[in-house]
Structure formats: structure tokens, C-alpha cells
Amino acid sequence: MASNVLEEIKQKIIKKLPDEVQLANIEFEGPEVVIYTKNPDIVADNGDLIRNLAKELRKRIIIRSDKSVLLPYDETIKKVEEIVPEDAEISNITFDEVTNEVVIEATKPGLVIGKYGVTSREIVRKTGWAPKILRTPPIRSDVIDRIRNTLMHNSKERKKILQTLGARIHQGGKYPNEWTRLTAMGGFKEVGRSCMLLQTPNSRVLLDCGVNVAGQDDKTKFPMLGVPEFSIQDLDAVVVSHAHLDHCGFIPYLYHYGYEGPVYCTTATRDLMTLLQMDYIDIAHRENNPLPFNVKHVQKMIKHTITLDYGVVTDISPDIKLTLHNAGHILGSAMCHFHIGDGAHNMLYTGDFKYERSRLLEPATTRFPRVESCVMESTYGGHEDVTPSRNNAEKELMKTIYKTLKRGGKVLVPVFAVGRAQELMIVLEEYMRHGMIDEVPIHLDGMIWEATAVHTARPEYLSKDLRDQIFHMGRNPFISESFNKVQNNAERKQIVEGEPSIILSTSGMMTGGNSVEYFKWLCEDKNNTIVFVGYQSEGSLGRKIQKGHKEIPLEDETGKTRVFNVKMDVKTIEGFSGHSNRRQLMEFAKRLHPRPDKIITCHGDPYKTVDLASSIHRSYKVETKTPLILEATRLQ
Incomplete structure (x- = not known):
């Protein structure tokens, strides 16, 4: 099925490409359709071409130079140093063989880009490598270096992972999208071990998979993965809202358990999630309280993680598209919008969010293309949760x-x-x-x-x-x-x-x-x-x-x-929390556009979850639910 879809896409792309393009290959890599060409100039000036193809095919399109036209590493570094002004202060140059990108870190990245992108385009023309330009951080991050090394040393394996995933995503749905359901596996009428399973006739997607660090035993620490609906072999994707352990701490266990699929999150979430998981393992080891996973499972997670920017629509299964939006909670935290069955249903999972500007972050997003159901946190959802400014x-x-x-x-x-x-x-x-x-x-x-x-x-x-x-x-x-x-x-x-x-x-x-x-x-x-x-x-x-x-x-x-x-x-001292207080939660529900038909509250003590749900129902005449763990809710 996937090969037929790819062949159809190939034919459409070939018709649209200019005659001078020397096409080397077209393949699925994860959620993206990647076009390999022997013309680096086409890669340098691909803006309109990509936009038009993506719009017509409704897929994420990437154009890359074929490996045959890439300069060797040492020659590329020399060319980059010749092209980029010294004032840019390049601190590091590395290569990503999966994406055919040269990663350039500089104190002044604007000079690497050049006016209207002229310098970065020149790098493509002269080397074939597409530049990924990063600002040199004032504090070096060990965890980011570790992630880059893991990806670089496993680039061939990651390429195979992405190709296998691409075939699965683009195979198309086998069954009509007649229903959508959500199963609570952790973090409902409690705070900690957030985890839920989103199901359609064609897809199984896990939303967060956290731990309760204050849990006394395995029954209260970890999500209830033993629900009848959950099967690791049938799981299409894991989506992580943010990096706190109560939302991501149990993901390495999925890889220990046999999961071979992707994790989707923002780049900052991937970095911080890795840091917190490694620390969690380290503390458990020091306290002689071993966890059911170890560092190698974190490394496996890194190889399977696909990072997304806010606002980018991405296919994550045969019938679900994901878009991440700013949640204002911590760095990289995201509200997760799921476009299901070509628009048959749209669900928003807020994760933890802050509907107020802080010194660190912008406030959470409230406007979305469509929302029929919303799963929102209620940590401070009680009517007494009035915090100071x-x-x-x-x-x-x-x-x-x-x-x-x-x-x-x-x-x-x-x-x-x-x-x-x-x-x-x-x-x-x-x-x-x-x-x-x-x-x-x-x-x-x-x-x-x-x-x-x-x-x-x-x-x-x-x-x-x-x-x-x-x-x-x-x-x-x-x-x-x-x-x-x-x-x-x-x-x-x-x-x-x-x-x-x-x-x-x-x-x-x-x-x-x-x-x-x-x-x-x-x-x-x-x-x-x-x-x-x-x-x-x-x-x-x-x-x-x-x-x-x-x-x-x-x-x-x-x-x-x-x-x-x-x-x-x-x-x-209240008021520093990264969570919304009661007033902000109510205001978010009021400002949420479009207003959903159904709101499900989670991530709160039982009383606060119910109090917030009943207040939203009374104030805004929206159907609300407060499921218990193990309950399944039909959304569509």
C-alpha cells in the first residue's frame, strides 16, 4: 500500500519539477517526503517549489542534495570558512548524514545566513550540504552534545528507522473513521504519571507517558499500561507535551518493553526530557532503587525522536495529523492538536499550560483551526486556587x-x-x-x-x-x-x-x-x-x-x-507556578477558539478536577467529563 502511495506521489512530483532538475530519488523519511537531487542550486532556491508541492500533496516536503554531490567533510569546512565572514565567530561545524545538513554554530548566526539568505544559499551551491545555523550558547550543554553524538554515530540506523516509519505513516487508513476514543492510563483525578491512549479505527497514539515521583510503589508510580486497549505492537506514535517527569519519565520503559516507533515533541522538550530521564535513572541507582529501564533505553528513545516546531502540521499515523502550539508552561512545552480522519474529529490536549505571560515564556495559545474536544489540565482548578499576581x-x-x-x-x-x-x-x-x-x-x-x-x-x-x-x-x-x-x-x-x-x-x-x-x-x-x-x-x-x-x-x-x-x-509563595490558576483556567476555557463540544479535565486532585469541570459546564454550557484511570471516553 505504502509503495503504491509513494509511486503516485513520485509521479506528481516529477510532473511539477522544472526540467533542469536532476532527480536522484524520492522516498519517505518519517512524516516527510524527501526529494534528492543532483542540483545543489535547486536546494538553495527551493522555497516556492517546496511550498507549492507541499500544498498540492498535503505532505511535508524536503529537498536535499544527493550524497553524490556532497563535498567531503574537510573540504566543506574550508568552503564554509571561506564563505562566512570571520565576524560571525563560528564555534563549531558538524554534519548530519541523515538530513545532509552541515550544522554551523556561530556567535552571530545572522552573518552565516547573510542578507536575504545569500550566504547560506552560497554554502549549498558550493558544498551541496544544506546549512543548519545555530547560535553558539553562552553556556555549553552536555546533554545537547550527547544527543548530537548519539544521532551522529547512529545516522544510518536512524535513516532506516525513518524509512520504516514513513512506509507505515503513508500506507493510508484501512477502515472508515467512524469513531475516536480516549483511554485514561494515568494522571486523571490525580497529579503524576500522565498517560492516555488516543484510538481510531486506524491508529493508536500515546499522549505522554510519565511517572509519579512521589508514588510509594509500582502501582502508584507508573501508568496503567496493562489496559486491554493498549498493545505495544500496535502503537503508532508517542506524543510528549513537555519534559517534566510526570509526563515523560516512563517513555524509556516503552523501548525496554519492545516499542520501535517514534516520539514526537519540540526540540527543547527532547533536550530537557533526556536530561531529566538520565538524572532520574542516576538518582534511582544512587538510592539503590533501580528502575525498569536504563540509559541504553534513553539512547534508543533519542534515535526514535522526531522534533517539530510550533505550528508545523505533521502526519504521525495513517489518519492523524499533529500540530504543536506553545503552552507557556516550561521551555518547549506544547499543546497538542490532533486532526483526525481528514477532519472527522479534532482534539486538543493542553498538557500543562500557563495562560499568562511570564518572564520566561509567552502565554499559552488559545486559537486553533478546529477543536471538537479538549483534554485540559486542572492542577489549580479548585475555586479556592486564587494565587497572587x-x-x-x-x-x-x-x-x-x-x-x-x-x-x-x-x-x-x-x-x-x-x-x-x-x-x-x-x-x-x-x-x-x-x-x-x-x-x-x-x-x-x-x-x-x-x-x-x-x-x-x-x-x-x-x-x-x-x-x-x-x-x-x-x-x-x-x-x-x-x-x-x-x-x-x-x-x-x-x-x-x-x-x-x-x-x-x-x-x-x-x-x-x-x-x-x-x-x-x-x-x-x-x-x-x-x-x-x-x-x-x-x-x-x-x-x-x-x-x-x-x-x-x-x-x-x-x-x-x-x-x-x-x-x-x-x-x-504562590504565583511562581508554571500552571494556570483557577481564574486563568476558566479564562482559557472561555477564550478557547473555536469552543469545543466537550472538555475533559485531567491532571488534578479529584475535587479540583470535578470543581473545574462543573464550573466550565455551568459558565459556558459545554459538556464536561472527569474520567477515572482505566475509563475510556468516546470522543466521536
Whole structure:
């Protein structure tokens, strides 16, 4: 079936191509139709040609130089260095043999592109390689380097993966699209282990596959993959909304379990997802609590991951097209829009989202071509979830820091490495720069530094204000001298025994990581303060401290359990969350365009899920549902 479809597409493309094009091959690579030509000039000037072909065929079209006309690596590097002005400050040149791209990192990428793209087109003409131009990040990211190395060393295998996937996607649906259903496998009437299965007569797509880091056993930690509807062999795709572990932490297990298909997400999500999964494995190993997957399964996931930009429509199965939109939650977070059965049904999965502009990100998208059903988060969906404005939250944090430093104490902020940490870094840097709080060291522990490196490497996902500050004003708050990257345990001890300071440390819910160690060292001194700025899951150590428990049994440095007496101040400051509060959730449902026929609430405590659903139904006369785990809901 796929070969027939490809032959039809080939014939249509051949008719449309100019006579001078020397066609080498046409093939499916994942969701894309790739045209290989022996004319690098055609690749350089392919804009209108691609647009017209894509519009007619309703497929993603890529034109590449055939391998026979590509210059060798060393000659290409020489040519690039001749063509690109020295002022561009090229820092690295690598090659992607799957996409036939030369990846050029430069401090001033605009000079590599050239006016109206003239320089980048010249690179194609002279070398055959299509340039992929990246800004040199001010902080080098180890995880991005690792991902690039994995893809480069497995380029032939990845090419086969994409070709096999392309044949499956483009084979066409076998059955009429008469129904669509959604099965809840995790994250419904609870927070953690988000996972759901979208089914049509022709497709099976998994939406997120996370873990509950505060879960007490396998039954509460991991998604319910044992539902009758779920079969790993029949799974067409996995779509990841964002990189937090409660949405992506169990994906490596799918590859351990035998999955051979793709994962779709944004580039930033792939980078951060890899970072958080590797750290999750590392912590589990250190705590002698092994997971049912390991590093090789993360590497397998990387080889199977296909990254998408916001707004790009992509075939992910015979009858489903996916488009990702900004969710405003963390870097690269996406609302996932599914166009099913040539428009028979359109479903939106919001993932976690923030319907408010933050210092870090733009607010979540509310406008879509069509939406018949919407699955939306309800973390703060209760009517009492009225949080202070961001401005008031910042003032409250600064007041708390000022008082603590004044009495000679230290401020510990357990924080999620991705999102909240960077938001706080921006706030602290600004207030310190303007002299509104004392200049003291801000210690960054755990994965915060590496996660921040990813933020500096993917600036296209940041808010417009922050991009302007970095690129046009020449001020990057992430590389302020106030920040200190904590390297080892000896340095941690110096910090807790030293002068007043601010400590940002993972994990955010104190379910492990160095925030727990800092807490043990600091909690029995009344001069110190612990500040919670993010969600604390039921059962987590953070929730216990937040609730006012004064005696906390934990292992000491000798490995023996002892009771730690909480004498430090305990402060919760709402308003920094990456989730929408109750008012923003209601406003999102109101502004969602077009208004869906059905809204399903998920990702919230049982009461909040129901409270939000009933309020949306009363206010906007939309049908709402609040499924339990294991329930299946017919959408169409």
C-alpha cells in the first residue's frame, strides 16, 4: 500500500519539477517526503517549489542534495570558512548524514545566513550540504552534545528507522473513521504519571507517558499500561507535551518493553526530557532503587525522536495529523492538536499550560483551526486556587529573602530544575542588580545549571522580552556573576557553614536530590528559611514540611534514621507556578477558539478536577467529563 502511495506521489512530483532538475530519488523519511537531487542550486532556491508541492500533496516536503554531490567533510569546512565572514565567530561545524545538513554554530548566526539568505544559499551551491545555523550558547550543554553524538554515530540506523516509519505513516487508513476514543492510563483525578491512549479505527497514539515521583510503589508510580486497549505492537506514535517527569519519565520503559516507533515533541522538550530521564535513572541507582529501564533505553528513545516546531502540521499515523502550539508552561512545552480522519474529529490536549505571560515564556495559545474536544489540565482548578499576581509573588519572595539575610540566615528554595529555577534566576538577578536585595551568592545545585544551559541553547522558545534583553540589549541574566554552580559535597558543606546566601536546589518536591540534604543541614536553625514556590505532591517530603510537620525522620550522614526538628521558617509563595490558576483556567476555557463540544479535565486532585469541570459546564454550557484511570471516553 505504502509503495503504491509513494509511486503516485513520485509521479506528481516529477510532473511539477522544472526540467533542469536532476532527480536522484524520492522516498519517505518519517512524516516527510524527501526529494534528492543532483542540483545543489535547486536546494538553495527551493522555497516556492517546496511550498507549492507541499500544498498540492498535503505532505511535508524536503529537498536535499544527493550524497553524490556532497563535498567531503574537510573540504566543506574550508568552503564554509571561506564563505562566512570571520565576524560571525563560528564555534563549531558538524554534519548530519541523515538530513545532509552541515550544522554551523556561530556567535552571530545572522552573518552565516547573510542578507536575504545569500550566504547560506552560497554554502549549498558550493558544498551541496544544506546549512543548519545555530547560535553558539553562552553556556555549553552536555546533554545537547550527547544527543548530537548519539544521532551522529547512529545516522544510518536512524535513516532506516525513518524509512520504516514513513512506509507505515503513508500506507493510508484501512477502515472508515467512524469513531475516536480516549483511554485514561494515568494522571486523571490525580497529579503524576500522565498517560492516555488516543484510538481510531486506524491508529493508536500515546499522549505522554510519565511517572509519579512521589508514588510509594509500582502501582502508584507508573501508568496503567496493562489496559486491554493498549498493545505495544500496535502503537503508532508517542506524543510528549513537555519534559517534566510526570509526563515523560516512563517513555524509556516503552523501548525496554519492545516499542520501535517514534516520539514526537519540540526540540527543547527532547533536550530537557533526556536530561531529566538520565538524572532520574542516576538518582534511582544512587538510592539503590533501580528502575525498569536504563540509559541504553534513553539512547534508543533519542534515535526514535522526531522534533517539530510550533505550528508545523505533521502526519504521525495513517489518519492523524499533529500540530504543536506553545503552552507557556516550561521551555518547549506544547499543546497538542490532533486532526483526525481528514477532519472527522479534532482534539486538543493542553498538557500543562500557563495562560499568562511570564518572564520566561509567552502565554499559552488559545486559537486553533478546529477543536471538537479538549483534554485540559486542572492542577489549580479548585475555586479556592486564587494565587497572587506574579508581581506580588516576587515582592513577597524578596521580603522573605531580605528578612532571612538580615538575621544572618540562608534561604533554601527546593525548585524544579526546568522552568521554575530559570524563572527565579531572572527575578533574583534583576532585584540584585537594582540593589533591592543584598548581593549574596546564589548557589545553583542539581541539574539547574545544565537545564539553564539548554535554555541558552534554545532561545527561540523564550519570551519576546527575554530574547530582546539577550540579543538586542546584550544582557543575559542567566550568566550573571551572582550565580554559583555547586560542584560537589565539600562545596555544599562550605555553603551551609558559610555566609548568608540563597540556595536553589533540586528536587522541587524534595523526593530526592540535594534539596533534602540542604534541608537536613539547615532545618534546625531558626535563622534559616525554606521557601516552596512549586506544587508539592501528596506523599512528598515537601508536602509534609509545607503542612507544618515539625519532626521529620530522615537518614543522617551515617545512614541511620533520626528525627530532624524543623525550627527554620517554612514559607509557601504562590504565583511562581508554571500552571494556570483557577481564574486563568476558566479564562482559557472561555477564550478557547473555536469552543469545543466537550472538555475533559485531567491532571488534578479529584475535587479540583470535578470543581473545574462543573464550573466550565455551568459558565459556558459545554459538556464536561472527569474520567477515572482505566475509563475510556468516546470522543466521536
